[in-house]
Amino acid sequence: MSVLGLVRPDLRDFSGYASARKAAETGRVWLNANESPWPNSADAEGSSHRYPAPQPEALRQALAALYGTVPENLLVGRGSDEAIDLLVRALCRPGIDAVVVAPPVFGMYAVSARLQGAPLLEVPLVDGPQGFAPDLAAIGDAAEARGAHLVFLCSPGNPTGEAVALEDIAALASRLRDRAVVVVDEAYGEFSDVPSAATLHDAHPNLAVLRTLSKAHALAAARIGTLIAAPELIAVLRSCQAPYPLPTPCVALALAGLSPQAQEETRRRVECLRRERERLARALAELPGVRRVYPSQGNFLLARFEDAQAAFDRLLAAGVVVRDQRAAPQLADALRISVGAPEENDAVLVALAGMGSDA
Ligand SMILES: Cc1ncc(COP(=O)(O)O)c(C=O)c1O
Numbered sequence: 001m002s003v004l005g006l007v008r009p010d011l012r013d014f015s016g017y018a019s020a021r022k023a024a025e026t027g028r029v030w031l032n033a034n035e036s037p038w039p040n041s042a043d044a045e046g047s048s049h050r051y052p053a054p055q056p057e058a059l060r061q062a063l064a065a066l067y068g069t070v071p072e073n074l075l076v077g078r079g080s081d082e083a084i085d086l087l088v089r090a091l092c093r094p095g096i097d098a099v100v101v102a103p104p105v106f107g108m109y110a111v112s113a114r115l116q117g118a119p120l121l122e123v124p125l126v127d128g129p130q131g132f133a134p135d136l137a138a139i140g141d142a143a144e145a146r147g148a149h150l151v152f153l154c155s156p157g158n159p160t161g162e163a164v165a166l167e168d169i170a171a172l173a174s175r176l177r178d179r180a181v182v183v184v185d186e187a188y189g190e191f192s193d194v195p196s197a198a199t200l201h202d203a204h205p206n207l208a209v210l211r212t213l214s215k216a217h218a219l220a221a222a223r224i225g226t227l228i229a230a231p232e233l234i235a236v237l238r239s240c241q242a243p244y245p246l247p248t249p250c251v252a253l254a255l256a257g258l259s260p261q262a263q264e265e266t267r268r269r270v271e272c273l274r275r276e277r278e279r280l281a282r283a284l285a286e287l288p289g290v291r292r293v294y295p296s297q298g299n300f301l302l303a304r305f306e307d308a309q310a311a312f313d314r315l316l317a318a319g320v321v322v323r324d325q326r327a328a329p330q331l332a333d334a335l336r337i338s339v340g341a342p343e344e345n346d347a348v349l350v351a352l353a354g355m356g357s358d359a
């Protein structure tokens with residue numbers, strides 16, 4: 001069965017909004033979209049009076065090269081958040097087709113499921129001596145038993161930091177072939193030792209991979225996320241997407257940010273952050289009041305504290321804002337600390353030094 005068999009039956013032949021841009025791509029005098037004939041006087045580029053290409057070819061080519069795939073396998077959208085939402089909307093009938101997640105994990109999978117009215121199946125991560133890990137057998141069991149159409153694996157996991165081995169992802173995708181799309185969210189993939197699951201895509205049509213320019217590429221405000229998936233699934237998601245999801249200035253910034261020089265600088269910074277991650281992890285683990293620092297393949301560390309409130313307050317008093325994880329399952333004593341520039345990480349260590357002596 002093609003992955004189309006997992007799409008909501010009412011959307012399989014849905015063609016979406018017929019935008020002016022879709023209807024005609026060549027011409028000299030553009031009078032088909034009720035645009036202004038003149039650029040805004042503040043528009044230095046002089047191109048934003050026209051609606052943008054829905055999926056700009058130059059950006060698709062650049063992202064395909066970056067992620068080692070072909071443009072036909074890509075959907076580009078407003079951050080990976082948009083792709084998560086589109087996947088849930090297109091694959092899950094409200095009240096029927098479930099979404100499997102492995103908490104504690106990035107919250108948008110559950111938010112999108114809730115908005116769609118899709119049942120949410122939670123299969124907790126297992127906290128072991130090597131750190132957290134998904135229970136892939138239990139995830140497969142839950143997906144089969146409850147007829148899930150989507151399984152989200154976050155690798156590296158946010159906030160827990162672990163990366164899932166490619167052979168384990170491949171085994172789950174094989175097991176759920178014709179049953180569910182397995183989505184591997186690689187928002188932090190650039191920081192990981194584990195290669196991208198996009199390499200598995202040809203052998204596993206029910207596998208999809210999420211990438212973003214928001215993290216390692218330092219373009220969070222441009223909102224450029226990419227889904228790598230089977231072309232027939234991409235076509236369905238495109239028809240569910242807003243007509244013009246990618247603002248022209250954001251596309252220009254993304255293209256400039258993917259130039260060879262910019263990519264070289266990104267690589268240097270990723271190396272710096274990976275070194276800083278290990279330095280910060282070692283130093284944190286030695287501080288009194290720190291119970292455990294989890295190994296991380298991302299650009300953040302998850303740490304447990306004797307008194308997480310005191311740690312949070314000390315950091316805040318020093319002007320350092322970290323992410324409180326105490327409301328998340330299994331993380332009642334934990335904070336997530338993004339790895340910053342060396343001097344920012346020093347600020348964390350200075351703020352937390354002497355924590356054990358808090359009265
Ligand atoms: C695991 C994970 N996936 C996706 C996203 C969303 O990223 P984007 O900025 O591409 O929407 C985040 C953002 O924090 C994340 O942590």
